[in-house]
Amino acid sequence: MGTLLQVKGLKTQFFTQDGVVNAVNGIDFDLNEGETLGIVGESGCGKSVSVLSLMRLIPSPPGRIVGGEAWFQGRDLLKMSEEEIRSVRGNKIAMIFQDPMTSLNPVLTINQQVSEALELHLGMDKRQARKRTIELLEMVRIPDAANRVDDYPHQFSGGMRQRVMIAMGLSCNPQLLIADEPTTALDVTIQAQIIDLVKQLKKEIGMAVIWITHDLGVVAGLADRVNVMYAGYIVESADVKDMYADPRHPYTLGLLGSIPRLDAERKAKLTPIEGLPPDLIDMPPGCPFAPRCRYAIDRCLEENPKLETVARRHSVACWVDVTGGKR
Amino acid sequence: MPENEILLEVKNLKMWFPITQGIIFQRHIGDIKAVDGISFYIRRGETLGLVGESGCGKSTTGRAILQLYRPTAGDVYFEGKNLCKLKGEELRRMRRKMQMIFQDPYASLNPRMTVGDIIGEPLEVHNIMKGKELRERVMELLEIVGLNRYFINRYPHEFSGGQRQRIGVARALAVQPDFIVCDEPISALDVSIQAQIINLLEELQAKFHLTYLFIAHDLSVVRHISDRVAVMYLGKIVELTTRDKLYSDARHPYTQALLSAVPIPDPVVEEKRKRIILVGDVPSPANPPKGCHFHTRCALKIEGTCDVVEPEFKDIGGEHWVACHRVA
Numbered sequence A: 001m002g003t004l005l006q007v008k009g010l011k012t013q014f015f016t017q018d019g020v021v022n023a024v025n026g027i028d029f030d031l032n033e034g035e036t037l038g039i040v041g042e043s044g045c046g047k048s049v050s051v052l053s054l055m056r057l058i059p060s061p062p063g064r065i066v067g068g069e070a071w072f073q074g075r076d077l078l079k080m081s082e083e084e085i086r087s088v089r090g091n092k093i094a095m096i097f098q099d100p101m102t103s104l105n106p107v108l109t110i111n112q113q114v115s116e117a118l119e120l121h122l123g124m125d126k127r128q129a130r131k132r133t134i135e136l137l138e139m140v141r142i143p144d145a146a147n148r149v150d151d152y153p154h155q156f157s158g159g160m161r162q163r164v165m166i167a168m169g170l171s172c173n174p175q176l177l178i179a180d181e182p183t184t185a186l187d188v189t190i191q192a193q194i195i196d197l198v199k200q201l202k203k204e205i206g207m208a209v210i211w212i213t214h215d216l217g218v219v220a221g222l223a224d225r226v227n228v229m230y231a232g233y234i235v236e237s238a239d240v241k242d243m244y245a246d247p248r249h250p251y252t253l254g255l256l257g258s259i260p261r262l263d264a265e266r267k268a269k270l271t272p273i274e275g276l277p278p279d280l281i282d283m284p285p286g287c288p289f290a291p292r293c294r295y296a297i298d299r300c301l302e303e304n305p306k307l308e309t310v311a312r313r314h315s316v317a318c319w320v321d322v323t324g325g326k327r
Numbered sequence B: 001m002p003e004n005e006i007l008l009e010v011k012n013l014k015m016w017f018p019i020t021q022g023i024i025f026q027r028h029i030g031d032i033k034a035v036d037g038i039s040f041y042i043r044r045g046e047t048l049g050l051v052g053e054s055g056c057g058k059s060t061t062g063r064a065i066l067q068l069y070r071p072t073a074g075d076v077y078f079e080g081k082n083l084c085k086l087k088g089e090e091l092r093r094m095r096r097k098m099q100m101i102f103q104d105p106y107a108s109l110n111p112r113m114t115v116g117d118i119i120g121e122p123l124e125v126h127n128i129m130k131g132k133e134l135r136e137r138v139m140e141l142l143e144i145v146g147l148n149r150y151f152i153n154r155y156p157h158e159f160s161g162g163q164r165q166r167i168g169v170a171r172a173l174a175v176q177p178d179f180i181v182c183d184e185p186i187s188a189l190d191v192s193i194q195a196q197i198i199n200l201l202e203e204l205q206a207k208f209h210l211t212y213l214f215i216a217h218d219l220s221v222v223r224h225i226s227d228r229v230a231v232m233y234l235g236k237i238v239e240l241t242t243r244d245k246l247y248s249d250a251r252h253p254y255t256q257a258l259l260s261a262v263p264i265p266d267p268v269v270e271e272k273r274k275r276i277i278l279v280g281d282v283p284s285p286a287n288p289p290k291g292c293h294f295h296t297r298c299a300l301k302i303e304g305t306c307d308v309v310e311p312e313f314k315d316i317g318g319e320h321w322v323a324c325h326r327v328a
């Protein structure tokens, strides 16, 4: 499996009245062809900003990508001209967002919206595009697609709208699908439908996926690899099974300890992470997690640890070895 | 206090919202059957969880119990008194014993009031205390919910979501209620903060012998905190049982589908799990399906029965109730 995407030192800031928001602070990660990467972390940790930066969709001002590289099929996405990146977006890389209603145009029918992308990117005529649109809707299991294709978005339920977004995303056979909390606003049974769908489509099409979520359960069922983010940093990165069986960062441990499991035999007491995430305008020196960390040593308060390999395909940014030793 | 005392009993509760048409002459053209005949009880000191998907009627149930909506039909007995029949001063006095904690810690606190005023308000409204005594009590409440007593003069916007939710909890506790409806109290919070609030609610329950109706759509959270769990679908309770049986012995096809849809944070478990993928969407409560409300999505439906006859909410023994024709 070749590398599809290689991100190095990506750094994005927002220059606001209150000061500089350090949203993404120099992150590195790779994604292989056909692989599913889950990005987890709590609200404001930089999940959306990191992928929006890759797609060059950061509103500027106030935002700016201040450093880094993002190699996709031999080209640096961050150095492309506006025109080049536009032809990548919605074509080789597709993106779906949390709220499908805001990404669909309410005054256009489903056909008009999906067809537009096909006509624009693949040069199809109206008839071909309509036929392909119906196929795509069938592929994402919209019942009675041939008739529903002329409906407006408000005539669809939330789950159906999200499936339309996926259909639009897939219309140009992307190599990479970026999904930013696509199921967070949906009920669990509908979420299960969407996840099931994406898994099947992945098998059929072989695309890579970046799936952003704060739900550690969703990642466990979907991802091959996981990046855990905290305060604009990737603090742990591992294959999915290693991340859950052998978590190495105190924050990852904290997250896993603070969620109840549906299949828990008996009622185990939850161990919350005390305190709050740091202010990204006024970051503490040292490790960003140190003020909340149960393992913190003096060094943590002074020096920020870098992401380092601790096992095969497993890296962690922490001064302490939570398994016992000291690094 | 007897061990198994029933604090709250709901009998065939219905809450319908009229649908009207016309601007000047409002014609009644139908009803949204948000809650459509549900029955259950809660013992003193117990937590009953109420789960179900968006729009199934969970919040409406909570509000109708507290008489924030006057129910369309049915009875709500609290300490033996039928709240649906109470009015005026008598109802007001009973209401003191029942409080509510809301989902959105941002919207539910008045931004122009200080924390002290917010928490103290119910004490003033019910003429329980005022002045210095009130201030002292508010500071005590702040400490009970894990906040600093000197936050009393601050405003809600100065606090994080989790801290605001603690303020909401302190306000609910102010009048020393017996019963609290927790309506999605952690859904708007970050994962790392959710556990803080869950633990707080559990501690307070033990300390003050509180009874909870805990509403949420997250089955893992509900199962964690509850003694028994009721599963709602489209205005009905389809199954009610103990937290253990809910996972090991769910009988209703909807409960089974719901359980199978909940992701478990363990890739090894996830790999082996079988999902029951429900087709279609939840029908409208303005026009629920005949017979069993779930039959339009049920893989086990019996043609000619499930789409015609409404299944009875049956006691199958061992603290387990199910409404399904397949379950004898």
Ligand SMILES: Nc1ncnc2c1ncn2[C@@H]1O[C@H](COP(=O)(O)OP(=O)(O)OP(=O)(O)O)[C@@H](O)[C@H]1O
Pocket (backbone or CB within 6 Å): A014, A016, A021, A022, A023, A041, A042, A043, A044, A045, A046, A047, A048, A049, A050, A059, A062, A063, A214, A280
């Ligand atoms: N337009 C903007 N102006 C100023 N700050 C911004 C802007 N957009 C994002 N930020 C800040 O950047 C940080 C990272 O935001 P981001 O949207 O990536 O978070 P996230 O991890 O996606 O969170 P969520 O789970 O809530 O979606 C946040 O602190 C946010 O406040």
Ligand SMILES: Nc1ncnc2c1ncn2[C@@H]1O[C@H](COP(=O)(O)OP(=O)(O)OP(=O)(O)O)[C@@H](O)[C@H]1O
Pocket (backbone or CB within 6 Å): B017, B032, B033, B034, B052, B053, B054, B055, B056, B057, B058, B059, B060, B061, B217, B285
């Ligand atoms: N005041 C009202 N007037 C009219 N319809 C209402 C009213 N309140 C609720 N409804 C409707 O009643 C149904 C049940 O709503 P309710 O808020 O109880 O659902 P819920 O289970 O709490 O959902 P959620 O998980 O989204 O909070 C919904 O269809 C809703 O639109």
Ligand code: SF4
Pocket (backbone or CB within 6 Å): A249, A250, A251, A287, A288, A289, A290, A291, A293, A294, A295, A296, A297, A300, A305, A317, A318, A319, A320
């Ligand atoms: S580096 Fe120190 S503070 Fe940071 S997470 Fe590790 S142990 Fe905690």
Ligand SMILES: [Mg+2]
Pocket (backbone or CB within 6 Å): A047, A048, A049, A180
């Ligand atoms: Mg985001």
Ligand SMILES: [Mg+2]
Pocket (backbone or CB within 6 Å): B058, B059, B060
């Ligand atoms: Mg609700």
